[in-house]
Amino acid sequence: MNGEGKVVCVTGASGYIASWIVKLLLQRGYTVRATVRDPNNQKKTDHLLQLDVIYSQLIYMSQPLLLILQAELIDPAVKGTLNVLKTCVKMSSVKRVILTSSMAAVIAHASPTGPNGVVDETMFSDPSFCEQRKQWYALSKTLAEDEACKFAKANEMDLIVMNPGLVIGPILQPTLNFSVGVVVELTKGKDPFMSKSYRFVDVRDVSLAHIKALETPSANGRYIIDGPVIATLKDIEKVLREFVPDLCIGDDKNNEDIDLDLVTYKVSVEKVRSLGIEFTPTETSLRDTVLSLKEKCLL
Known part of the structure; x- marks a missing residue:
């Protein structure tokens, strides 16, 4: 119960990652002040x-001691992020802000990483490259993070x-989000990114990393939290066949010439591991994702 007597505000609290952050914070004894676009949207x-926690700790208001900012749920991303940060500056009670950015703000640039390259926290996406490639999500993430810093x-x-x-990983919200939607497509035998390989990270690990960053006084800068292990389509198919016995992924596509640089790069996760994060095996994450989707009748 590390958080007893401490207050954390989570913005965009109804989202996929944010919901798990709220759940884990409450389990650790924090009081959570959650902000959502419409509190009346049940x-x-x-x-x-409905989280298995003390309901009275979940409060919809402001004035937190710590703040976790879900930039991807604020529209537009840059303006929304800065608006929240400007509010934080006016409130002396806010001691630390955790911004949820993305690997999209790290790996979108003109210089190919290559299969033997290593991606770490020193790398930043190039806004010009994002514009040229019409990678608007990566652009918004890159600009929002840059302006926030x-x-x-x-x-x-x-x-x-x-x-x-x-x-x-398992979902707490009642609707499908983009990243878990990728798993749904895979269970249908599709290869949504036409990549032949995927690098997944578990939502529970991501959420815990946010909290560890709050709790660790020496935490600083950026933290990449991406799956250290690459899963091929065959790896994924092997796990998903437990739920879809006749599954065959991507055999109707000719992917032999696909550039795999954005998937097969090596990723440095030593910094986030220094916070005490251990990565959930991809097989476990995939199984738990599908079981959660079945439970919510989304698969």
Whole structure:
């Protein structure tokens, strides 16, 4: 119960990663002040009140001691992120801000990483490259993170950035999100990214990393939290056949000439491991994802 007597605000709290952050924070004894776009939208908020935690700790308001900012749920990303940070500057009670960015703000650039390259926290996506390739999600993430870091530096704010990859694992919300939707497509025999290989990271690991970053005084800068192991289509198919016996993924596509650089790069996760994060095996994440989807009648 590390969080007893401490208050954390989670913005965009009804989202996939944010819901898990709320759940884990409450389990650790924190009081969570959750912000959502519409508190009256029961379809998007009821799952937060159904967590197996002390309901009275979940409060919809502001003035937190710590803040976890879900930039991907604020539209537009850059303006929304800065608006929240500007509010934080005015509130002396906010001691540390954790910004959820993405690997999309790390790996989108013109210089190919290659199968033997190593991606770490020193790498940043190139906005010009994102524009040229029409990678608008990567562009929004890159610009939002860049502006947030500039603002934090100018205002002496304790800002930490988390850069998760393709996140899967059980869902708490009642609707399908993009990354878990990838698993749904795979169970249908499709290869949604036409890549032949995938790098997954478990939502529970990502969420715990956010909390560890709050709790570790020495935590600083960026943290890549991406799956250290690459799963081939054959690896994925082997796991999913437990649920779809006649599954055959991607055999109707000719993927032999697909550029695998964005998938087969090596990723350095030593920094996030220093927070005490151990990675859930991909097989476990895939199984738990499918079981969760079945339970919610989304598969």
